[in-house]
Amino acid sequence: MVGIFILSPVSHPAPKCPGIKPTKVSPSNKYSIMALHYYLPAAVVLTMLAVAELSRRWRATRLLYPPGPKPRFITGNLHEIPAESAWITYTEWGKQYGDIVHAQAFGNHILILNSVKVAMELLEKRARIYSDRPALPMIPLTGLEFNLAVMPHGEKWRQYRRLFHQHFRRDAIAAYHPIQLRKIHNLLRDLLATPESFVEHAKTLAAAVIMATIYGYDIEPKNDRFVYLAEEGIKRFAEVMLPGSFGAVNTFPFLRHLPSWFPGCGFHQYARDASKLLDEMKNAPFDFVRQSMRDGVDRLSVLSKLLQHNDTHGGSKELEQSFKDVTAVAYAAAADTTSATIVVFIMAMALYPEVARKAQDEIDAVVGCGCLPEFEHKSQLPYCEALVREVFRWRPIVPMGVPHSTTEDDIYEGYFIPKGTVVLSNIWAMVHDESMYPNSDQFNPERFLNADGQLNADDHILGFGFGRRVCAGRHAADATVWGAVVSILSTFNIAKAKDETGKEIEIKIEFTGDLVSHPKPFKCVITPRSDTTRQLVESITDV
Numbered sequence: 001m002v003g004i005f006i007l008s009p010v011s012h013p014a015p016k017c018p019g020i021k022p023t024k025v026s027p028s029n030k031y032s033i034m035a036l037h038y039y040l041p042a043a044v045v046l047t048m049l050a051v052a053e054l055s056r057r058w059r060a061t062r063l064l065y066p067p068g069p070k071p072r073f074i075t076g077n078l079h080e081i082p083a084e085s086a087w088i089t090y091t092e093w094g095k096q097y098g099d100i101v102h103a104q105a106f107g108n109h110i111l112i113l114n115s116v117k118v119a120m121e122l123l124e125k126r127a128r129i130y131s132d133r134p135a136l137p138m139i140p141l142t143g144l145e146f147n148l149a150v151m152p153h154g155e156k157w158r159q160y161r162r163l164f165h166q167h168f169r170r171d172a173i174a175a176y177h178p179i180q181l182r183k184i185h186n187l188l189r190d191l192l193a194t195p196e197s198f199v200e201h202a203k204t205l206a207a208a209v210i211m212a213t214i215y216g217y218d219i220e221p222k223n224d225r226f227v228y229l230a231e232e233g234i235k236r237f238a239e240v241m242l243p244g245s246f247g248a249v250n251t252f253p254f255l256r257h258l259p260s261w262f263p264g265c266g267f268h269q270y271a272r273d274a275s276k277l278l279d280e281m282k283n284a285p286f287d288f289v290r291q292s293m294r295d296g297v298d299r300l301s302v303l304s305k306l307l308q309h310n311d312t313h314g315g316s317k318e319l320e321q322s323f324k325d326v327t328a329v330a331y332a333a334a335a336d337t338t339s340a341t342i343v344v345f346i347m348a349m350a351l352y353p354e355v356a357r358k359a360q361d362e363i364d365a366v367v368g369c370g371c372l373p374e375f376e377h378k379s380q381l382p383y384c385e386a387l388v389r390e391v392f393r394w395r396p397i398v399p400m401g402v403p404h405s406t407t408e409d410d411i412y413e414g415y416f417i418p419k420g421t422v423v424l425s426n427i428w429a430m431v432h433d434e435s436m437y438p439n440s441d442q443f444n445p446e447r448f449l450n451a452d453g454q455l456n457a458d459d460h461i462l463g464f465g466f467g468r469r470v471c472a473g474r475h476a477a478d479a480t481v482w483g484a485v486v487s488i489l490s491t492f493n494i495a496k497a498k499d500e501t502g503k504e505i506e507i508k509i510e511f512t513g514d515l516v517s518h519p520k521p522f523k524c525v526i527t528p529r530s531d532t533t534r535q536l537v538e539s540i541t542d543v
């Protein structure tokens with residue numbers, strides 16, 4: 001508005017000065033005066049705006065970045081950032097520099113958030129500018145743009161996220177409880193048959209639940225084609241996202257324009273192969289559901305519901321594509337994370353048998369011996385709920401979250417955070433913050449209970465991330481993990497394995513250093529609690 005007023009032509013009366021003869025105005029002079037009247041104010045305003053912007057930028061660049069290790073010329077702090085388990089280094093930096101740490105790599109800014117407080121301040125309260133994802137060149141090259149988890153914070157992401165929300169929000173999850181329980185009961189049978197393969201069984205459970213939920217598809221016990229495709233797809237995703245393998249092209253985007261025969265440009269071939277595989281991963285289960293619909297088989301799955309609705313409302317091919325994308329992402333995001341969390345639970349129970357016993361006493365008192373727990377029992381099992389919260393806290397399996405990035409310059413507590421900064425939530429540091437979780441290395445469900453044994457208010461599972469990009473499947477994940485925990489505890493004991501001399505074999509608490517950090521192989525013994533529970537598991541028929 002101010003600009004419109006200033007730029008409006010103003011009519012000035014000619015000056016009437018005695019003794020001074022008015023000069024005749026030549027056409028060129030006339031234009032100069034017009035220019036003076038009309039354009040000068042505009043030029044002044046534009047100059048003022050430019051100066052204001054420059055001074056804002058100047059002030060911004062004069063502001064300090066948050067504290068952090070001193071960067072080297074050109075490479076920044078790259079030499080100090082380990083390719084694996086970076087959260088350990090970042091937590092050390094947190095102790096030295098504080099809750100918010102700044103680092104650089106080849107001119108790219110990295111911000112590490114080491115406390116819940118700053119994560120809430122930036123990722124939740126300032127979500128408008130902290131909800132983007134870093135744009136890695138390998139993402140479009142491999143055709144991974146369909147993945148909601150790496151999409152930029154724009155209209156397409158909103159549309160996909162809404163679709164996801166419709167089917168995975170808290171009050172939609174109850175519809176999947178029967179599927180979850182059916183697959184969890186299969187897990188119990190598998191554990192009875194081959195307890196030493198508990199990691200494989202946890203993987204099968206996670207894959208089976210999500211495949212049945214989204215495609216209405218019951219996976220084969222071994223060598224399932226869809227599971228194979230999905231696992232290969234997840235591998236490609238992890239390889240593309242991690243700095244190691246494609247660090248060069250992800251750091252120097254111009255490299256993607258070099259031809260594939262150019263030395264060091266093998267990533268083109270990799271991207272082409274990955275793209276084919278990802279297409280197959282999306283298309284194969286989609287075609288299966290479409291074929292079932294043509295055959296008149298109602299698979300009662302997320303995808304068939306979406307397609308039926310779309311077909312009856314004359315929906316578009318574009319929408320159909322979005323359903324294909326969203327369901328494929330659900331599998332990719334759910335399988336690895338859920339199975340790793342269940343293995344963390346098994347590890348914790350072998351290490352802390354007294355915790356398992358307390359939970360078993362609670363289950364026996366509420367559910368009764370000879371019965372398996374149901375989701376209806378959840379509210380009566382506060383200790384078990386606290387135990388599940390502690391599993392998520394004790395060893396978060398996505399310890400660095402998924403990187404966010406900023407879409408605008410920002411200033412936080414006097415520090416300058418430039419547009420395009422990669423923001424990492426160091427969930428590992430947050431769950432080991434001694435001021436929030438004393439003796440944080442101990443597995444202790446009581447930290448989530450009040451003195452009266454009821455749950456306290458700390459129900460924010462930090463392991464699911466923050467803000468608008470918080471895990472879209474967290475309610476489904478929580479339900480599968482809860483169901484697996486109480487069902488296993490109600491029927492089995494978990495203990496450390498023993499060597500030939502009868503001595504317990506210590507479990508090393510070691511994890512892989514990937515985006516999804518899995519427990520490294522460990523031994524434990526899983527045995528039925530009693531003859532009754534053995535018979536109970538044997539009597540499960542629906543495989």
Ligand code: HEM
Pocket residue numbers: 148149150161164168329330331333334335337338341397398401402403404425463464465466467468469470471472473474476477478
């Ligand atoms: C124990 C299991 C799981 C854990 C620990 C976990 C953790 C996470 C984390 C840390 C993020 C990133 C959050 C952020 O950017 O701040 C995330 C994103 C996501 N998760 Fe999960 N997740 C789990 C299971 C699932 C399941 C079962 C599904 C689907 C049914 C799912 C779907 C997603 C999706 C779609 C995103 C991307 C959200 C976006 O970028 O907008 N997750 N998850």
